Amino acid sequence: MLANEYLPFLTEIKEVIKHTDIEYTFRLTFAGDVKPGQFFEVSLPKYGEAPISVSGIGNGTVDLTIRRVGKVTNEIFEHFVGDKLFMRGPYGNGFDIGNYQGKELVVVAGGTGLSPVKGVIDYFAGHRDETKGMTLVAGFKTPRDILFLEDFDRWQQRLNVILTVDCAAEGSACRTGLVTQYIPQLKLNKIEEAAAIVVGPPLMMKFATQELLKRGFQEENMWISLERKMCCGIGKCGHCKIDDTYVCLDGPVFNYKKGCQLID
Template sequence: MRNEYLPFPTKIVEIIEHTPLEHTFRVEYTGDVRPGQFFEVSIPKVGEAPISVSGIDENTIDLTIRKVGKVTDEIFDLLHSDRLFMRGPYGNGFDVELYKGKELLVVAGGTGLSPVRGVVDYFAGHPEECKHISLVAGFKSPADVLFLADQARWRETVNLILTVDALDCDPGDMTCEIGLVTEHLPNLKIDNYEEAVAIVVGPPMMMHFTCLQLLELGFKEENIWISQERKMCCGLGKCGHCKINESYVCTDGPVYNYTVGRHMFD
């Protein structure tokens, strides 16, 4: 019988530096995994942390990690070909089948772009499988923007709006707007709001007001998906750290349809 708590070793094959505090670690992995799912990533004698999957390839996955504590500090000291430990994948991810043949809108704030990157990447590479895809990605400043190389490629098939709260540094060649993501939603060209689908991921307040605005524009609640952020420790719905109401985010989420997610308050 498999021990679900037992991590397995994996090798780092590439490290992509986005900002001083955010790096993507590409690691070896073969198996079924969806965008929006997460792994418990650990270093022996240090601890473990839940990390969302930000990219999926045939024999690797991407883990975009923000340096914010003891475990992530240690991970940032690792080098190419070093090993770390993982267990998972856990949770309910985004099902791209639900968005095929639809007008798709993705709204992401900050590191919220990481768990939806796989969805955007899929439809950017298969634009014929959806009617239209728009991405509104918001960051604090140009210095905080993630996945610039991906964004340059996405622009070929995706209606991409990159927006920052303020231009506190030189954006260089980066094409970006100024303002919150909600300020740009009314300007999107969507043919049928009632049939369009949306994914919203980011800080709780950003998701709250973005979803309210989408409803005002004509989106149906059942056509909106969100991803909840919680401290998911066991990943198996046993420890209770991630429980909201009667839902365990690590097993029932992190991805929720808005009809369920709208009722989840701490």
């Protein structure tokens, strides 16, 4: 008998971590293989389901960082430690750690775009000898919008971290400016061999990848992750289709040479 690919399973909330007023990380029970950049469909009866990227991978748990922006996510925020949620997945291809091992790596992330790439950052923060150097350039609107503050404290001890905000309050210690203005300042030994990951709002990714190309990064050494309305997650509904590409199946992580051709 064929398995029902739409059938979700129950998961338990083990921890809820508040980042901002509308962005929490839900640590959920999960036993199985999962990679950074993949996503789950999280659902609640009567409310529907929403695709949520993996922001952390633990021993028997998976982290999903969720922004409270609609019917489904509003209801998820009414659930607490010990409560149950439905989810199915993981879906998508995710980031392959092997693509970045042995190279200088630059990660450029904007806002909630930091969530799907957080697993890559965590991995190399714990395995510094597996890269020739890693730089994280992360940007947020204001200091109040910064995600994973405790993780930034840890990352800054192990990686080269540039944390910036578009607008800082008076007296704030945050750097200001868009992530793109810090790309020309990056110090790299062999740019033509370096790897880069760019995730964030579409305009931010457009201009960040342009700046990386100006610096001499090769298209084949750059990866992006696309956000789409991935309703089914298995390439059946067509909501995420761009030309002949299904983002939920072929992505959401794409090598830049392919990703730059996907135009809505």
